[in-house]
Amino acid sequence: KYERGDFYGIYISGKARIEGGFKISHHGGIFIYSKPLIGENVMVRQEVTIAMSGKGRGGAPDIADNVYIARRKRYEKNCIGSNVRISTNAVVFFDVPDNSNVPTATPTIKERKGNC
Numbered sequence: 001k002y003e004r005g006d007f008y009g010i011y012i013s014g015k016a017r018i019e020g021g022f023k024i025s026h027h028g029g030i031f032i033y034s035k036p037l038i039g040e041n042v043m044v045r046q047e048v049t050i051a052m053s054g055k056g057r058g059g060a061p062d063i064a065d066n067v068y069i070a071r072r073k074r075y076e077k078n079c080i081g082s083n084v085r086i087s088t089n090a091v092v093f094f095d096v097p098d099n100s101n102v103p104t105a106t107p108t109i110k111e112r113k114g115n116c
Contacts, residue, residue: 036060
């Protein structure tokens with residue numbers, strides 16, 4: 001059941017705690033599940049998921065004030081400090097201190113199979 005709607009591909013749980021100045025820039029594919037705390041003046045772009053860690057363990061992240069979240073992200077239980085900018089395609093599963101920039105993750109090969 002969608003507490004605050006599933007309009008235009010956006011779902012925000014009724015349990016989410018969101019402070020003033022929250023902005024969505026470009027609709028679609030935005031999912032805010034569970035009970036995250038989202039501070040003031042946070043901007044979220046399309047294709048962002050803010051959720052609990054896998055299998056319902058842990059909790060949702062706390063996101064402080066003045067944070068910009070670019071597209072295609074997933075956040076789990078962690079703390080994102082104030083004045084943070086998170087780039088496109090980042091998967092954030094760690095705490096991010098205040099006044100930080102999280103660049104796009106660089107792809108790496110964990111296991112090599114085959115002849116390529």
